[in-house]
Amino acid sequence: MNQSCNSTDDLRTYQHYLYAVVYSVILAPGLLGNVLALWVFRVYVKETKKAVVFMMNLAVADLLQVLSLPLRIYYYLNNSWPFGHTVCMICFYLKYVNMYASIFFLACVSVRRCELIMRPLRYNSFRRKWDVLICVLGWCFVCLACLLFPLLRTPSARDNQDTIGNESNVNNGHSLVCFAELPIRNIGASAAWTLMILAELMGLVIPAIVVVACTFLTARSLRHPASGPILDRGEKRRSLKMVLSCAGVFLVCFVPYHITMPLDFLVKTNWLKNCALRDFVMRCHPITLCLASLNCSLDPLMYYFMTDEFWRRLSKHELPDGMILTRRLSCTTVEEVHNGNSTTETSQ
CATH class of the missing domain: 1.20.5 (Single alpha-helices involved in coiled-coils or other helix-helix interfaces)
Known part of the structure; x- marks a missing residue:
């Protein structure tokens, strides 16, 4: 039955066309937007306290993924990977580092903006150094955790004849399959479910709770009249827009992916037997993966439209x-x- 459920070249063509189009669309704006963001934030990182350190690291994470897109586009347009298994694994790894680093720093931006509204006087030079330490620890945790994704993949499609498009996945001279078409190593059911639950908790549930809580607290602060040395309502509204934009990027880019990710894992490990459901998952999961990649272009828009620091720095009124x-x-x-x-x- 599994052999009859195996996808043919039609599904592989659909996936490659979708990835090539989406990655080509987000390449230029993602590259220009994040380079511009790094330039602005680097110059003014010491002037403002509104989560700029976290936004700088978010831009770095996005830029890492953007730099790997040309090789991805080449692969999906030419249906071959002549660059070797090591380069494939690096590009594959950067995808997940970008995704989970972006989730981490979006949550950090939401927390810092909310804190600046709730307790504006607590932020000082010591807290700025603490932000830098949080970024370093966040990068270490994300980079180590994401090593599991390439380690769970095998270098050759010959190791798994049930992988999608297996007729096209056999090594052809120097040409290798890469990225999502790499087969998954055989691991125990308990280990597999443990990894999936941890990925869902760390990548979706906990960050979602943090972002929603920050949105609620920031919105509630607008109901209280300004008193004492706190920020005015205009500043509160800007902070609420920033937190809402973080929630929007999280909802659009990362929630759909983490809904289809367990189903895609069940398909690739052949635990899901129903042919119609397998086909549905294999057509929906690439869409959610493209949405997850879209964040590297949406984040620069968030900086420009939701932070007064960003567009004022680019205007003639406030030059470096x-x-x-x-x-x-x-x-x-x-x-x-x-x-x-x-x-x-x-x-x-």
Whole structure:
């Protein structure tokens, strides 16, 4: 029965076309948007306290995925991978590092914005250093945890004849299959379910609870009148928009993926036997995976439209000190040249 349920070239063509189109669309805006964000946040990271450290790390995570997209696009357009198994595993690994680092830092941005509204006077230089430590620990945890994803994959489709598209997955000279088409290693049922439950808890349930709680607390703060040294209602509304945008990115990009991920695992390990359901999962899961990749283009939009720091830094009203100094020097030089020309004309 499993052999009759195996997908043919039609499903593989559908998946490759979908991935190639989506990755091509998000490549340019993801690259430009995150490079611009890093430039802005790097210059002004010491000036503001509104979760800029976390947003910088979020932009780095997005940029890591964007840099791997050209190789992914090549693979899905040419149906072959001539770059070797190691490069394949690195690109495959970066995908999950980006996803779970983005989830972690979106939750951190939500918590910090909420805290700045609830307790604005508690943030100081010590807390900024604490933010840096949280980022370092977050990267270490995500990078170590995501090692499981490439370690659970085998380098050759010959190891598993039940993998989707197995007719096309056999090594062809120097050409290898890669990414989602890599077969999963055989592990015990208890170990498999433990890993899936941990992935769902750490990647969906706990971050979702944190983001929803921050949204609720920030929205509730708008009902209380401003008193004492706290932020005004305009600042509260901006913080609420930022927290809501984090929740929106989380909902659109990561919730659908974590719904279909366990089902896709059941398909790839052949625990799901129903042919119609297998086909449905294999057609839906690529869509949710593309939505998860979309966050690297949505995050820069969130920075621009939801943070007053970002668009004001790009306007002429608030230029970096270096640019202001350069501008003043150029104006002084022009003025001196103009005065020199006037003196020369007078002497003549």
